[in-house]
Amino acid sequence: MQFNNDHQYNVGLRVKKTKNWPFLFIVFLVVLAIVYSRLITHSMIIGKYYFKYHECTAMGDLPNRDDMLTLLDENKYRSPYWGNGEYRIEYEFFRTVLVLSNSGGTVSNELEINKVGNKINIVLDDTCGFFYEKADWKISD
Structure with missing residues (x-):
């Protein structure tokens, strides 16, 4: 029974993380754009x-x-x-x-x-x- 509770908690945690990925992806793209705009080779x-x-x-x-x-x-x-x-x-x-x-x-x-x-x-x-x-x-x- 303990195994099932831990398993349900982990599944819920994964769902929560996937809800944040669009925000994190946008932040990543903004940072990448700033770095690229300042890049001088x-x-x-x-x-x-x-x-x-x-x-x-x-x-x-x-x-x-x-x-x-x-x-x-x-x-x-x-x-x-x-x-x-x-x-x-x-x-x-x-x-x-x-x-x-x-x-x-x-x-x-x-x-x-x-x-x-x-x-x-x-x-x-x-x-x-x-x-x-x-x-x-x-x-x-």
């Missing part, structure tokens, strides 16, 4: 980025208005402002960071990479909104 960042400049009172040392940052396939970069060197991507919990190291390996700069819709931006300064925006055209050497 190496192949996505390769290209040319132009500097989005505007006037700001809190300006520091910034690139020229017409600066172009080029990220190449073999983890190399070039820019009139940053010079030439190597880059790497670091994935943190809530953000993706682009680390630029100059060709001498003595200077390193960390810049946050943001994805806004299908546009990829490399942020220089959150306060004033300075960033590099990826160009829609291909690299030509």
